[in-house]
Amino acid sequence: xxxxxxxxxxxxxxxxxxxxxxxxxxxxxxxxxxxxxxxxxxxxxxxxxxxxxxxxxxxxxxxxxxxxxxxxxxxxxxxxxxxxxxxxxxxxxxxxxxxxxxxxxxxxxxxxxxxxxxxxxxxxxxxxxxxxxxxxxxxxxxxxxxxxxxxxxxxxxxxxxxxxxxxxxxxxxxxxxxxxxxxxxxxxxxxxxxxxxxxxxxxxxxxxxxxxxxxxxxxxxxxxxxxxxxxxxxxxxxxxxxxxxxxxxxxxxxxxxxxxxxxxxxxxxxxxxxxxxxxxxxxxxxxxxxxxxxxxxxxxxxxxxxxxxxxxxxxxxxxxxxxxxxxxxxxxxxxxxxxxxxxxxxxxxxxxxxxxxxxxxxxxx
Numbered sequence: 001x002x003x004x005x006x007x008x009x010x011x012x013x014x015x016x017x018x019x020x021x022x023x024x025x026x027x028x029x030x031x032x033x034x035x036x037x038x039x040x041x042x043x044x045x046x047x048x049x050x051x052x053x054x055x056x057x058x059x060x061x062x063x064x065x066x067x068x069x070x071x072x073x074x075x076x077x078x079x080x081x082x083x084x085x086x087x088x089x090x091x092x093x094x095x096x097x098x099x100x101x102x103x104x105x106x107x108x109x110x111x112x113x114x115x116x117x118x119x120x121x122x123x124x125x126x127x128x129x130x131x132x133x134x135x136x137x138x139x140x141x142x143x144x145x146x147x148x149x150x151x152x153x154x155x156x157x158x159x160x161x162x163x164x165x166x167x168x169x170x171x172x173x174x175x176x177x178x179x180x181x182x183x184x185x186x187x188x189x190x191x192x193x194x195x196x197x198x199x200x201x202x203x204x205x206x207x208x209x210x211x212x213x214x215x216x217x218x219x220x221x222x223x224x225x226x227x228x229x230x231x232x233x234x235x236x237x238x239x240x241x242x243x244x245x246x247x248x249x250x251x252x253x254x255x256x257x258x259x260x261x262x263x264x265x266x267x268x269x270x271x272x273x274x275x276x277x278x279x280x281x282x283x284x285x286x287x288x289x290x291x292x293x294x295x296x297x298x299x300x301x302x303x304x305x306x307x308x309x310x311x312x313x314x315x316x317x318x319x320x321x322x323x324x325x326x327x328x329x330x331x332x333x334x335x336x337x338x339x340x341x342x343x344x345x346x347x348x349x350x351x352x353x354x355x356x357x358x359x360x361x362x363x364x365x
Contacts, residue, residue, distance in 0.1 A: 020153035020215040025086040029216060029253035029275050031296050031329035037321060037358035038085035039351050040155070042257075043337030044078040045090045048344055051077050061106035065095050071141035072148065079152055082348045086153045086216070089142065089209065093159025093220060094167065096205035097198070099134040100127045102168065110172065117171035117179075124194045130201055132208050142212035153215030155255070158206050160221035161198040161239040168194070177226045184235050195239040203246040210250045218255040218277070219243060224268070225260025225279075232264050237271055244272030255298060259336055265290045280335030285326035296329030303334045306342045306350070313346060317353050325361075332358075 020026065025038040046052055052074055056064060064070050074090040094112045098104055103115035118124060132139055145154050166180045167173070174180070184191045206217050224236060244254050256268050257277025269276045269291045276295055278287040280302035287297055305316045317332075324330035332354045338347065 039332035047340035068141040146213035156209035156214035156217035199242040221258040224258040240271040284323040300335040
């Protein structure tokens with residue numbers, strides 16, 4: 001038996017009718033019939049919303065992530081404005097590693113900057129395990145949100161071991177990941193020790209969110225597309241599998257997403273995901289053939305399309321919905337995050353269009 005996110009016991013993994021566990025979003029993740037294609041947007045709780053910019057004024061990113069009241073308000077903003085089918089917890093991928101003792105900051109205009117990049121086994125050893133008390137602000141924020149969201153599901157959030165390792169080794173964002181790959185190839189034992197520790201931290205971070213009541217989780221491996229499939233399977237897949245398979249008994253769908261991962265989609269699905277996120281470079285019908293018929297897909301409108309005239313946006317949305325019909329389950333999303341310059345009204349119109357077109361198709365059978 002598993003416990004669903006409404007707090008009731010469900011036999012054989014079947015959620016009781018109603019509640020977030022029976023929402024169109026969760027049903028699509030589980031490849032079940034839906035009344036319409038669910039839609040949410042990566043980075044929907046963020047920089048494109050004027051109300052977000054107002055509430056974040058003079059508040060640093062890490063501080064924002066550690067204040068349950070701010071996390072809850074920012075997470076709720078796009079749900080109120082756009083009518084999306086799921087909320088995603090406002091956070092940052094480095095929140096758990098900061099809680100694990102890594103000295104870092106999120107610098108505006110740059111991103112995460114690590115004071116002492118990982119170079120040795122001693123550096124890895126200093127990354128300590130985390131528990132609920134280390135991220136109690138996340139636990140509190142999730143509980144606040146679950147109570148406020150009602151039947152709208154909340155998606156938990158974490159960065160995958162490879163992407164976290166890249167930040168820790170490079171000391172910050174990188175376009176080439178040269179130091180990361182040098183460590184990976186040159187000191188594979190140290191690399192695997194680092195990723196194993198990060199997988200442990202990430203799994204603990206996600207379990208806190210699940211126990212607090214999220215209805216699904218998404219593991220972001222933003223930089224995995226920098227790798228070949230062979231390197232991904234050797235150096236990354238075992239550690240992502242640790243995280244995703246470690247949640248197999250959690251009773252919530254697991255989404256796995258990366259950018260530039262066209263050649264990795266099948267392997268990413270093997271890591272234990274129920275849903276594989278697809279960026280805009282790969283059509284969803286092609287992605288479905290690579291991933292297989294036993295997993296749903298998520299995606300994959302190019303975020304820059306939202307800056308085009310509405311006629312272009314509408315054409316692209318309809319194309320993606322059509323291609324998504326090849327999958328056993330489809331969650332409409334962007335192929336990466338919402339750009340800051342996006343007009344929020346366009347996002348609202350996209351949600352309405354996805355619901356309208358997909359509901360009509362569902363009625364027609």
